[in-house]
Amino acid sequence: MPDPLRVGLVAGEASGDTLGAALIESLRVLDPRARFFGIAGPKMRAAGCEQWEPSESLALMGLFEILAELPRLVRLRARVRRAFIGARPDVFVGIDAPEFNLGLARRLRAAGIPSVQYVSPQVWAWRRGRVRGMREAVDLVLCLLPFEKPFYDEHGLRARFVGHPLADQIPLKVDRAAARAALGLAADARVVALLPGSRRGEVRRLGPDFAATVRWLAARRPDLVFIAPMANGAVDGIFRAALGAFADAGVGATPATVRLIDGRAREALIAADVALVTSGTASLEAALCKCPMVVVYRLTALTAWVLRRFKLVKSPYFAQPNLLAQRRLVGEYFQDDIVPESIGAELLMWLDDAPRRAELIEEFTAIHASLRLDASTSAARAIAELLGRAGSA
Numbered sequence: 001m002p003d004p005l006r007v008g009l010v011a012g013e014a015s016g017d018t019l020g021a022a023l024i025e026s027l028r029v030l031d032p033r034a035r036f037f038g039i040a041g042p043k044m045r046a047a048g049c050e051q052w053e054p055s056e057s058l059a060l061m062g063l064f065e066i067l068a069e070l071p072r073l074v075r076l077r078a079r080v081r082r083a084f085i086g087a088r089p090d091v092f093v094g095i096d097a098p099e100f101n102l103g104l105a106r107r108l109r110a111a112g113i114p115s116v117q118y119v120s121p122q123v124w125a126w127r128r129g130r131v132r133g134m135r136e137a138v139d140l141v142l143c144l145l146p147f148e149k150p151f152y153d154e155h156g157l158r159a160r161f162v163g164h165p166l167a168d169q170i171p172l173k174v175d176r177a178a179a180r181a182a183l184g185l186a187a188d189a190r191v192v193a194l195l196p197g198s199r200r201g202e203v204r205r206l207g208p209d210f211a212a213t214v215r216w217l218a219a220r221r222p223d224l225v226f227i228a229p230m231a232n233g234a235v236d237g238i239f240r241a242a243l244g245a246f247a248d249a250g251v252g253a254t255p256a257t258v259r260l261i262d263g264r265a266r267e268a269l270i271a272a273d274v275a276l277v278t279s280g281t282a283s284l285e286a287a288l289c290k291c292p293m294v295v296v297y298r299l300t301a302l303t304a305w306v307l308r309r310f311k312l313v314k315s316p317y318f319a320q321p322n323l324l325a326q327r328r329l330v331g332e333y334f335q336d337d338i339v340p341e342s343i344g345a346e347l348l349m350w351l352d353d354a355p356r357r358a359e360l361i362e363e364f365t366a367i368h369a370s371l372r373l374d375a376s377t378s379a380a381r382a383i384a385e386l387l388g389r390a391g392s393a
Helices: 013-030 042-046 063-068 070-087 098-110 130-137 148-154 165-169 176-183 200-220 233-248 265-271 281-288 301-309 320-325 340-352 354-371 375-386
Strands: 006-011 035-040 049-054 091-095 115-118 140-143 159-161 191-195 225-230 258-262 274-278 293-297 331-334
Touching: 006 013, 006 070, 006 098, 013 035, 013 042, 013 049, 013 091, 013 165, 013 375, 035 042, 035 070, 042 049, 049 070, 070 098, 091 098, 091 375, 098 115, 098 130, 115 130, 115 375, 140 148, 140 375, 148 159, 159 375, 165 281, 165 354, 165 375, 176 265, 191 200, 191 265, 191 281, 200 225, 200 233, 200 274, 200 340, 225 233, 225 265, 233 258, 265 281, 274 281, 274 340, 281 293, 281 320, 281 354, 293 340, 320 354, 331 340, 340 354
Parallel strands: 006 035, 006 091, 035 049, 091 115, 115 140, 140 159, 191 225, 191 274, 225 258, 274 293, 293 331
Antiparallel strands: none
């Protein structure tokens, strides 16, 4: 009998914590004696991972946002690297957080520890030259999106498309009536969900845009109901302040206009008729919940300038439904294009145009089916194969 599998993990923020917890459970099916340790969130901890540092310590985005925290991150990565080299796991799995994980993986792989990146960085979209460094850093990339594996095949890096865990968790046909009942929403209400993000920085940047859009919509449709699931207490406070700033200016968007709720983003998206969401996993989750949406993305002015000036972005889209369809299914607005009138008009179009809405939901259902591959089990088996433990799978 082989020794128990020992897995080192580093998960970035809440989404990585969710992925990590599901991966731990699937690896434990293959090896009930397996041990897990590293940077983990509360879900991973509950699944049995020994936490060396909380996942929230890696919740950063943008080139210059990361630079501001660089000294702390360098110290943290050095400390974690020493701990992993001392612990000698059978494999290191970096979950998302590529800015942190790929440099760590390179050092661990050089020390003889096989390394896996779970969730591909968006090298296919911007800074494609990073793939050369990835070949030195990792033995395997576990891809959540189908177009990522061909990209890595072209660049000689082993990759596996495992599907997306959210597609496994959310049913193909969602129950809107049940979600509305659970949230105390009337069956005939016209509901707009607001998801401004889970990171403090992005909510600070986008909060005023969301508040302005609420104001624009409420002035034209006073009957609309706005719900905003908040990822945590910190972003709740920031978003309330953004709404309150509009109220103080006498322009109509007040915290009372928007019902803020603690978490429950999935229920809110299922219950809603339309949603305004920030770019990232929230846009995919909205599609899987069959909720028409508009997607927005705002970086610091300096980060956005660098991306444009040096033409670092190669993909024509950033909203995940559009990336998956390779065409514009839903509206996406970046930086100065984030204008309440444009966003609000598109949200009203999805509310009012029933045939287009039905077509969009069919597209979302097809995307959902293509991603529904039991991702956590597929990822666990791919790791087992890499380690020569495929017999356990």
